[in-house]
Amino acid sequence: MRIISVVALGVLLSFSFSKEKKVVVIDAGHGGTDLGATREGFSEKEIVLNVAKKIKALNQNQNLEIILTREDDSYPSLEQRTGKINELKPDYTISLHVNNSPRTSTESKGMEVFVQENDVSKKLANKFSEKFQATKIRTGNLHILRESKVPTILLELGFMNNPQEREYLGSEKGQTETAEKILKFIDEN
Template sequence: MKGIKLLALSLFSTAFLSFTPISKKYIIIDAGHGGNDLGANHSGIYEKNITLNIAKEIQKLNEKQEKYEIVLTRTSDAFPTLTDRTNQINKLNPELVISLHMNSNPEKETAKEGQEIYVQNTDGSRNLAEKISKKFGSCEIKERNLHILRESKSPAVVMELGFINNKKDREYVSSEKGQKEIAQKFVEVINEYP
């Protein structure tokens, strides 16, 4: 009887241990800048805070979704280097990467406004940019040779959320309402992907 119990336990253990859980699919949201790197700033409003707030809101809004898990490159006012960020990205091998930033113009207060998306010359990066552009209402898409785009092995875009030295853009992206609306649009893009 003892032998049968051991055999049953052995078979159960083998079956249990050989079960492979479904691998998670990740989306990485990179909140640009952080720590001593303030990013663009105007009137006491800092790019590093805007990008972190929106990244956290995206993660929060996506909590109940089962399709993808959102991972942030930073969750506090810290500054991971660009290499740290791309190492984390490539280790997780996410479905896509969205790096959040704010634009600035040399003028103190600029008439220039709106979002821009930077891509690498790859189909995955460009397709993601087009989906985001459609959701946000025709953003300008430009090719750029930026570290996070060049070194990420996954489809990646850098999204400039607006011009920090444009009053309308600045007020919108720094408001709680604006940040929630922006985050919601990204969650919709993520959950409609690919």
Template structure:
């Protein structure tokens, strides 16, 4: 009698724990913990990119096709090697690493996005889609750890300049962070 009950229970448990069919997209919120990234008058890059990444994950919660995985979901230290090891274990469809630029002058006239890619055509195609959605910008192949060590197509996106008044106001506002996150959801859905 116990065997008859136990076998159907195992079948139900197995079916309920089957692997997800969703494609994994990794969003890397740059820096974190002791590494603030770019800073300007008490504002740090690590705070802004984490807010944008968290909004991307939240906006994707009802998506059936993709699962957003963040390399960090709080203000924690994480080495670049730890991040790329995690990325490669997940074997995602794509990796988008979020950052904020800064220039050498105190207040910068330079503003806007910048995208760095791997050598791969898939990385360059992703960069083109991002540039079209966020606004035309400089796209450059660069030898950065997150790009070099990630096996999946990866891009590093500088969302703007922290020491540019217009970019800073937009990227530190809740409205701006949500708008940027929504654009990334649209970019991901285009795949």
């Protein structure tokens, strides 16, 4: 009788401690004929797609599923992106972009985080900002934030008009390091 109780307790514990898989959607902004920000031969659409694909490829966590809104140089419409997000109902979504500014390159630097007008997204953005020392957290009337029914943040990874940030984000090393940092954040949140 005691053996059955131990086995039953083991089965019960395995169910109570099993964790449901976390699902995170990574949206690589722009794509196809929409280049996004461009400078000196670099395009936003290529940088964010490379980072998104690296996040997915680097993921070794069996309890984390990374889903991309695009895996190639295609352009899913904004409606298609948010439709996919709302259908999948992930734990949250991160949309990747590269900023651009008409200001001088030395004035424009660092990450920015745009959030939805809800507490869950703001909490996620605050955690991201603390971890990566993002320069600003902003709200905006952006389609992906407005139409996504799950917590969503939009990350501006740096500034295309800042030569140092452009070269870093355009490099294999910069894209890999950026992907590793974002994946670590996802694993922890």
